[in-house]
Amino acid sequence: MDSTTAERRYRAFLAAAQLRYPWQFRCPGGPEDAEGVQVDVPPGWYGVLERLFEQVEAGMPMAERHGFRWRRLCARQGMLEVAFDGLRDPVSPRVVEARDRAAVTCEACGYPGARREVAGRFAVSCNHHFIERLLHGHPQGESAARHWWDTPQPGLGNRTPAAYMAAGPPSEVLIEQALRLAMPPVPTLEPAHRQRLQAVWPVLDEALGEGLRSLRVAEFNPRARRGGTLIALVAGSADASAQAAAVTRLARNGFSDLRLRLVAQSDLVAPAAADDPWACMLALEASVSLSRAEPDQAFLVR
Structure with a gap:
């Protein structure tokens, strides 16, 4: 879809929503120059928002519509962000449903994704x-x-x-x-870069325990000297809560510039079918291994 067609489709979607559900897009009694509703979602999610508008229309009592207005409906890194003013009880469950639907709906075409x-x-x-x-x-x-x-x-x-x-x-x-x-180029690590990155081992050992099998680094820009993707290969499945804990520990120990990805070793057999195909292929094709190092753990921030 070219940019002109996409813009026309967006304007048609937004105009139709504002005509059908006008009270959801303005705050009665507010100033005429009030800031407009920010709507920035891809075409594949138009149906998600249309259903959300319809559900709020059906579930919001007439007496409670005064003061309600959407403030922001936006796509950010594959997630639907929603903000609104007004009564929350009838709306919040519908917003949760919309976010869940968006999470499995292709942003380009609206099919499952x-x-x-x-x-x-x-x-x-x-x-x-x-x-x-x-x-x-x-x-x-x-x-x-x-x-x-x-x-x-x-x-x-x-x-x-x-x-x-x-x-x-x-x-x-x-x-x-x-x-x-x-895939990006395989990074080249100078001794200073490698020494710094090896210090990640004890940090992740504390966070991931015996499940941590190996560490690799990819998407590393040697000119910036920092940043990159840190791939931790783990036994079993890659647990989201474990990743959150590991990211926190990395930040506390001075590695907030690294993007951490947990990859189950079993996923490397069929990366296209994994939950994180990009990180799996980085591990296979575009990363370098970090050997284990054991600096003084007394300096680690817990």
Whole structure:
């Protein structure tokens, strides 16, 4: 969808919502120059918002509509952000439902999808649009991505990716090839960089315990000397609460510049089917290993 078509579709969606549910977009009794409602969601989520507006219309008593207004309805890193003024009890459960629906709805087309990363940016995508995002992130630019798209590939039965995609839903084989295509360069660590990063080991040992198997670093910019993606390979499943605890410990010990990703070792067998395909492929194709180091743990912040 080109930018002009997308803009027209957005304006039509917003105008229709404001006409059908005018009281949700203005605060009766407020100043005429009151700040407008901020609506910034991708086309695939228009249906999510339309259902939210309809549910609030049905559930909000007429006597309670005075003072209600949406303030912000925005997409941020693959999540729906919602803010509003007015009575919360009839609205908050509907907002939670809308956020849950958005989390599994492709931002581009509205079909089922998953929240996945490409080069530091998260979005909810179906497999088709996930591949498109990967191609847009090709390190060598659009022409290189287009050349690959139109060139027969041995791993695809000597068909072009374009023909392979047209024949049916994207397979894990095609997704993995697109992932490899979008990978950044393998980082080169100078001794000072490596020494600093090795100090992460005891920090994560404290947070993850015996489940931590190995550490790798990717997306590291040696000119900046800091930053990058830290990939912790763990036994069993990658637990979200464990990751949150580990991120907190990293920040307290001076590693807030590192993006931590937990990857189950079993996911490396089929990265396209994993919850975090980008981090899995980084671990396989575009990262370097950090050997274990044991600095004085008395200096660690708990």
